[in-house]
Amino acid sequence: MEIAAETQKKAGFFAYGWDCLKSSKTKLVQVAKNAQKQGQDDPRKIIHSLKVGLALTLISMFYYFRPLYDSFGVSGMWAVLTVVVVFEFTVGATLSKSLNRGFATMVAGALGVGAQELASLFGEEGEPIVLGILVFLLATASTFSRFFPRIKARYDYGVLIFILTFSLVAVSGYRVNDIVELAHQRLSTILVGGATCIIIAIFVCPVWAGEDLHNMTVRNIEKLANFLEGFGGEYFKEPFDGESAVDSKDDKSFLQGYKSALNSKSSEESLANFASWEPCHGRFRFRHPWKQYLMIGAFTRQCAYHIEAISSYINSEIQVSAEFRMKIQEPCTKISSESGKALKALASAIKTMTDPSSADPHVASAKAAVKDLEIALNAASLDETDLLEIIPDATVASTLIEIVKCMEKVSETVHELSGLAHFKGVEPNVTPEKPQLLHRGTIKPIPDSDATDVVITIDEASSVSPENDKGPSKGKQDESHVNMC
């Protein structure tokens, strides 16, 4: 360091070069650290990169060696292209892209040949005009169809490849006489590329979108549970308690975890979409009710919004009434911790795919605590109290009641999921969408006194949409799903 500083005075240029070297070394170290962190956070990222490298090397060698080259021709490069473009992180995404690409190429190829035949009827002068019009019409219509939400969600890539292949075949056909040969070559190379990707994606350390969605749902519910379990202690703690002030620095993470649930909608939706392309794997059947996870996610988010609202009252320095606080502290702490426990039990039921009724006692306790709170509030007299000082506590209490409602809805949707996905210990015939079955005596009597309450409200949950636009249609799709199962 000192040497460098001295040199800087003597020879500016040399020093500049040295500085550059040093700074680029620092940058390199930073990039390496960053990479290490990425890899440690999720080792599957490293494995995925190796898988892509493997697939690409295999296909490149395939393309490189003379015998294969001769049979595949220049279109061998389509195999390389397919691997690079189609190989995605999850199996579902890879399958979705491969199948989209394969089908779109076939359909567009056939249409392209048809278009060319049609155009050739118009003579040598008319042909380019007709082809131009056809390409224009098809490209315009297909591009417009990509704005339709359903097509965008599932077939966006397919439509893209459709436009591409149609244009290439329709226009290039004029040159290449043996178009069937070309189509066969291209299709077979795409098949080889796609199949390589699919095989490596499925059989070498697979990453399933469905499992990711499943784990994400569990993790989000657990994070809310952590917040709620700790909230009571954190909110009602004595402000000048030195020990807990030190503690809080270490433990703050559980108070922040819920934030990742606030913006999970788009990633949940794309995972659910990819998951629907996946075959059965591990504990998941082919037609696992992935859409139900979106319902659970929507109610989890709603819960998170309420948590966001009360989180601002933690460590707030507003003066509160000690008398009022004393009255609500116990029921509020109980509501919060029992809701947390219920959510934890639900998360663990999803995780292990077992009957979620172990959450029911906690749901019942949380509801009982709400009753207790209401009784405490009824009994309270506030002759001496400044109203302003009870406002924060009253808001927290009221928001906790809302959180219990959301938590109940999460519980209902998890119960629905357990029926739809045949979780262990759940009577397979009883799907919560059909509560009338309860009267036909086909299921075991419900042991827990509050469980009936839960089952009845489930029907409500499937008709009430938690989010503005997509909720009702989701409900419908789920019903049809039930019928298919």
Place this chain on the structure above:
Amino acid sequence: MEIAAETQKKAGFFAYGWDCLKSSKTKLVQVAKNAQKQGQDDPRKIIHSLKVGLALTLISMFYYFRPLYDSFGVSGMWAVLTVVVVFEFTVGATLSKSLNRGFATMVAGALGVGAQELASLFGEEGEPIVLGILVFLLATASTFSRFFPRIKARYDYGVLIFILTFSLVAVSGYRVNDIVELAHQRLSTILVGGATCIIIAIFVCPVWAGEDLHNMTVRNIEKLANFLEGFGGEYFKEPFDGESAVDSKDDKSFLQGYKSALNSKSSEESLANFASWEPCHGRFRFRHPWKQYLMIGAFTRQCAYHIEAISSYINSEIQVSAEFRMKIQEPCTKISSESGKALKALASAIKTMTDPSSADPHVASAKAAVKDLEIALNAASLDETDLLEIIPDATVASTLIEIVKCMEKVSETVHELSGLAHFKGVEPNVTPEKPQLLHRGTIKPIPDSDATDVVITIDEASSVSPENDKGPSKGKQDESHVNMC
């Protein structure tokens, strides 16, 4: 209909066919209606589709006609491929993809030639092994780099094309001796394709990502404003007022609009990313502070979370204390409507890119109303009141106070934006990041008594992050942005 029904009895097969025809006709009509709705919602979608059709037809014809075909060879199809893949809805996305594609092709092409030269040193037997190893290493490293958030956001497509081109060039080079010729051909066709897309995207009814982000921010703030302006009247209305019950059915939309702001994060981020690729256009300079819109969006979302929390109290059937309600109704309605007016003024200031200080009086009134509410609460005595009956109103009051805080933060970030983006009527030298300038006497005296308050707290806002992970880094980026401007 009757004929069909009779036929069904006589000839099942014919009836089935008829039904199929009818149902597919219904489906077609539905698709057509859907398409019409899409087009009416945003006519730019139709125009975009026509633009893609135009670009593709131009390039196809370019590729079709003999003279061009001869000079471009088979690689003419790369031009078609480029158009299909690169042409996106917004100018920014198209530019981002074109530039990524162009640069990645160049760099990867050069590296590919280098790799081939290196491999050729190892003799005919060693060459494929060395090439295989190189392809494997590069593909693995590049794929891994796509997981880095920064690279993913801006250069994901470039890295993809880099892997593709490197593999193709490195492996195919063994066959094609005139590799420089090939590289030149491919680059020039990509340039032609990319340039066609960019020219059509920019000069034929352009859709700017930046403008979209700008309008989206305005729209979201307006929706919150609509909710808040109407909330007081809706929440405090008499429950059995027949007339307003009828009214509420027509007016419900303003109570739901805010929901679209809840999940706007990901679309805002991608628009901001694309906007940063765009040249100056309309009222926006090249280095318009797009990141600041993300800050505004984050606080808008936080406001929306609180609105989500109070929206459940509208039309709730919980018994409330009339005495207590009477006391808080006026200040609460005022807080809500003034916050709404302030947000509306801010939205309109962003929309017209003028000085947002017209919102300051409303911010001040809202804060004054909060003071009034606190005084009213202080003065209230609750001897006779059931505590349980005041809880909903107390929660609404307290949440409204939180909303005012969020609204102030929105106001601060909009003031920051007005400084950074040199809105009309804003002193250009005064960026809110540097409040110390206030003491140097370079700006006009602040007319509104509360404005000082706002300016001071702005500094706080840039260091406080509204969302957990990305907030602070955004703040930093904004600061560096200020220095560059």
